[in-house]
Amino acid sequence: MAHFRQFAFKKFGYFDFAGDLPEQLSEHAFNSFIKVVFVKAGGYAVIDFNEYQLQQDALFFINADQYFKFSDTCIGTLLYYNRDFYCVEIHDKEVACDGILFHNVYEIPVVYMDADISAAMQQIIQDVKAELEQEESSMEEMLRILLKKIIIKSTRIWKREHQVESEEAGQEVEFSRKFSQLVEWNFTQHHTVAEYAELLHITPKALNKRISRYSNTTPNDIIKNRIVLEAKRLLVHTHLSIKEIAYKLSYDDTSYFTRLFTKQVNTSPQAFRLQYQQA
Known part of the structure; x- marks a missing residue:
């Protein structure tokens, strides 16, 4: 129905x-x-x-x-x-x-x-x-x-x-949600922890401490993972070139973007695209 x-x-x-x-x-x-x-x-x-x-x-x-x-x-x-x-x-x-x-x-x-x-x-x-x-x-x-x-x-x-029932834990989840929103809205322009810390009016060290409290991940991991996720989507679901994808994500240096993607995914952008095309 x-x-x-x-x-x-x-x-x-x-x-x-x-x-x-x-x-x-x-x-x-x-x-x-x-x-x-x-x-x-x-x-x-x-x-x-x-x-x-x-x-x-x-x-x-x-x-x-x-x-x-x-x-x-x-x-x-x-x-x-x-x-x-x-x-x-x-x-x-x-x-x-x-x-x-x-x-x-x-x-x-x-x-x-x-x-x-x-x-x-x-x-x-x-x-x-x-x-x-x-x-x-x-x-x-x-x-x-x-x-x-x-x-x-x-x-x-x-x-x-996720054992988020105390008031303190609830405040931390709300903070992580706010950080999550900022990453979602700004990941194509802002790539560093310092930029997000400034948006949240705290130090990079404080941001790292608060986000890592309930997870093994770090703010830098979250930012880079969101950028790479968008790159994966564009590689699989569009015909944009690697250079065009890098530019769309605010990386003027295609080589730097390729190194970032390869480090995060353990395969190059082109190899990742070919893998999904063959699948």
Whole structure:
């Protein structure tokens, strides 16, 4: 089943899939939408070149323009919406459209669910589907409430799993989210820890300490990984030359960019592109 609704500039829709997700995605341009994907156990997912084996039912939270793929054995439901639909007067930063699940410096957000939690989430998704069958004047707001329920419940699960329940830990996660946003907005122009420390009004040393507190990664790793991720996307999904990709990422010296990519990925940009073309 599939449904789509548009409320002025606000868009929301869903479709069920059962091994035919690639075909359904190819029928429409979904890249610009934020996506919440419920998928049953079995098969695997690839999100931005990272593979996840699905041994439990799971929810994936995928940003606009983020590369993703699900194996042809996957069964589930894909909800999709634009920023205008959900980013309206949301005061709780944790569950906003730029919240923990969508801008997270530590990992791609996925929530694995036991049977009870999965059943509860599936019921909310069923409520979404039922609401889309109605012609009520309050449909838009009800859909937003149901979507927020999914995001709130998932955020709580993520925080429990990552032991983010104390006030201090919550403050650190909020700080990491803010840093994550800055990297997402500025990675094509700002490449150094010092530049982001200045934006956050702290020293580079303090930034390193705060980001490393809950992870083995460093701010420099996060910045470089985001740059390299964008390079991978451009190498695989466009025909831009290596020089053009370097320039797009604000590297005037193509050789320096190539060395950076090779160091991070253990293969050159051209070899990486050829690997995916052959696959």
